[in-house]
Amino acid sequence: MLDKRIVDLRLNQLEDPKAKTAKEPFEKQYKCGALLGSGGFGSVFSGQRISDGQQVAIKQISRDRVQQWARLPGEVNMVPIEIALLLSLGGGTLVPGHRGIIRMLDWFEVQGQGYLIVFEKPQPCQDLFDFITERGELEEPVAQSFLKQVIEALQFCHSKGIVHRDIKDENILVDTRTGDIKIIDFGSGAILKDKIYTDFEGTRVYSPPEWIIHQRYNARPLTVWSLGVLLFDMVCGDIPFERDADIIQATPSFTKRISKECQSLIRWCLAYRAEDRPTLEQILKHPWMMENSEDIVDLQEKSNIKPSL
Incomplete structure (x- = not known):
């Protein structure tokens, strides 16, 4: 029944996915570390970006826990609405964000794992x-x-x-x-x-x-x-x-x-x-x-x- 709760996003702020170049898979770009917390939303892990060692937080969401789906412009597959909302709040390279909102750095759909969302991790x-x-x-x-x-x-x-x-x-x-x-x-x-x-x-x-x-x-x-x-x-x-x-x-x-x-x-x-x-x-x-x-x-x-x- 959850699949019926689909939001069709036509927000001008969202990046055009067609403009993106093919990106490398998650495991080529990030290392996943210790579990930081878990709940009804999924689980959050510490992580590191391989290219420059930047510390990140990685949120894993199973498909069966997604309450609402969104259809992004130009995308065939639906995504959890959280990803779409974060994109419109500055989670892409084209959208200026706000210093009071956590910034999404990237997201991945991984076979068998659902979705992985990579966030900045302020220190300390x-x-x-x-x-x-x-x-x-x-x-x-x-x-x-x-x-x-x-x-x-x-x-x-x-x-x-x-x-x-x-x-x-x-x-x-x-x-x-x-x-x-x-x-x-x-x-x-x-x-x-x-x-x-x-x-x-x-x-x-x-x-x-x-x-x-x-x-x-x-x-x-x-x-x-x-x-x-x-x-x-x-x-x-x-x-x-x-x-x-x-x-x-x-x-x-x-x-x-x-x-x-x-x-x-x-x-x-x-x-x-x-x-x-x-x-x-x-x-x-x-x-x-x-x-x-x-x-x-x-x-x-x-x-x-x-x-x-």
Whole structure:
């Protein structure tokens, strides 16, 4: 049944596959290393590009785990929609990317292995879940900096007609030296539309009441709700809701000393009614976001965290 969920992409930003020269197979270009993590999406391995020794991350996706397929211009075979979305976000040589979005370097269809997606691997980096787990709740200026970067990256996605649909701490990489972030994992992503969505493959504890109750949502309010959960997670050290009943209540309980302005923004993002939530642009103009942030020059030193390689 999954094969029926095909997106026919006609995005002008995508490279014309006919313009590509035949490339060498994966094993001629990359070495695959240790397993970094796995889940419903597939598995991610460390790797190295043979030509110059560049460190990369390699995501393996089995065909039977692909939830949505896309048809690329000029291509005969369909590909997982994640590949198509990444191409339009700067995963090719013709499309400028965004510094806040992980860059796809290459992709391969491998007989018996499904699909292999090769990504840049920032060094040193750590996902935000581990960052918070080791450090505890973040100082508000640090959380503000991270949230601003995430929103700017999401604005870029939306400008390209793409919605991520799984914004959470595990899908944000932090450069532990500079505090720069990158959004990863577009496996739950989709083409951005103004119509109602009735499918969702993101993380349930980051999903809004309208999905829990009605299995329906609009993309932009869903994104803003997940940002409210993320901001609470950053400044309190954990997510606000664990159960469906708590999500439906939409009333976060602050367990840490948080400024009134920060609480105000979180409550606005976590408004029960989708239409009462702010836009991404309104979040950036909120008084808490307009406060002067510390200059995060050396995040590793500030947080006393050893970088994860």
